[in-house]
Amino acid sequence: MIRVEKISKTFFVPQEVKALDNVSCEIKKGEVVVIIGPSGSGKSTFLRCLNRLEYADSGHIYIDGIDILDSKTDINKVRAEVGMVFQSFNLFPHKTVLENITLAQQIVRKRSRQEAVEKARYLLDKVGIPDKAGVYPDQLSGGQQQRVAIARALAMDPKVMLFDEPTSALDPEMIGEVLDVMKTLAREGMTMVVVTHEMGFAREVADRVIFMDHGRIVEEGTPEHFFTNPTHERTRLFLSQIL
Numbered sequence: 415m416i417r418v419e420k421i422s423k424t425f426f427v428p429q430e431v432k433a434l435d436n437v438s439c440e441i442k443k444g445e446v447v448v449i450i451g452p453s454g455s456g457k458s459t460f461l462r463c464l465n466r467l468e469y470a471d472s473g474h475i476y477i478d479g480i481d482i483l484d485s486k487t488d489i490n491k492v493r494a495e496v497g498m499v500f501q502s503f504n505l506f507p508h509k510t511v512l513e514n515i516t517l518a519q520q521i522v523r524k525r526s527r528q529e530a531v532e533k534a535r536y537l538l539d540k541v542g543i544p545d546k547a548g549v550y551p552d553q554l555s556g557g558q559q560q561r562v563a564i565a566r567a568l569a570m571d572p573k574v575m576l577f578d579e580p581t582s583a584l585d586p587e588m589i590g591e592v593l594d595v596m597k598t599l600a601r602e603g604m605t606m607v608v609v610t611h612e613m614g615f616a617r618e619v620a621d622r623v624i625f626m627d628h629g630r631i632v633e634e635g636t637p638e639h640f641f642t643n644p645t646h647e648r649t650r651l652f653l654s655q656i657l
């Protein structure tokens with residue numbers, strides 16, 4: 415579903431940083447990959463490159479066979495296939511929950527208002543807040559807002575879902591409700607790439623864990639490998655700091 419070949423990305427402002435340094439990986443359809451690593455290791459940049467929120471300097475990225483770095487590729491089409499959920503929810507504050515979930519369906523997927531509303535209601539039910547269609551984001555808890563953000567991404571029928579620390583901005587009692595929605599998606603076969611510090615989720619749900627440091631993939635393997643017998647000293651050190 416995703417093939418990344420030797421991508422690099424350097425930022426020059428405020429200082430020169432090689433955020434991604436020759437990263438390659440493949441993610442299969444239905445696979446759940448969890449990316450962990452210290453702050454600044456390139457996790458967000460990697461995710462953002464997958465839907466071209468950042469443009470990799472070199473290398474290739476194929477999403478379901480489409481070369482997304484090709485200038486001829488319609489990036490809006492690609493983005494419709496690659497849902498993204500951010501740490502900071504990013505809902506439209508002046509639109510209701512229902513509008514948040516129906517807008518892009520109508521504009522990008524060209525659905526009728528009625529179709530979009532039906533889909534939105536189905537998804538609100540799925541993420542456990544069927545009664546919140548008419549309210550504004552600031553009337554919701556963080557956990558509820560994040561579930562709306564997930565529903566909004568799912569409304570596009572994406573082939574892949576990217577999550578960038580989706581629970582990091584939440585109060586502890588709300589983390590579980592968001593992780594539960596993600597677990598359900600994983601069980602249903604969604605292809606997911608998840609940056610998270612929730613090691614319980616990684617252990618339970620990930621098919622594969624990738625550890626990044628200094629813009630590189632240092633180590634990858636099954637959760638069992640990762641949590642019981644990591645090969646690299648840097649991985650062990652990181653795990654000892656967070657577990």
Ligand code: ADP
Binds near residue numbers: 431451454458460
């Ligand atoms: P992580 O998500 O693992 O914390 P990031 O991908 O956000 O790491 O960042 C990797 C490196 O790239 C960091 O040194 C960060 O400061 C830098 N960086 C990320 N985005 C930008 C940007 N838009 N402009 C400049 N530097 C950036």
Ligand code: MG
Binds near residue numbers: 457458459578
């Ligand atoms: Mg990040």
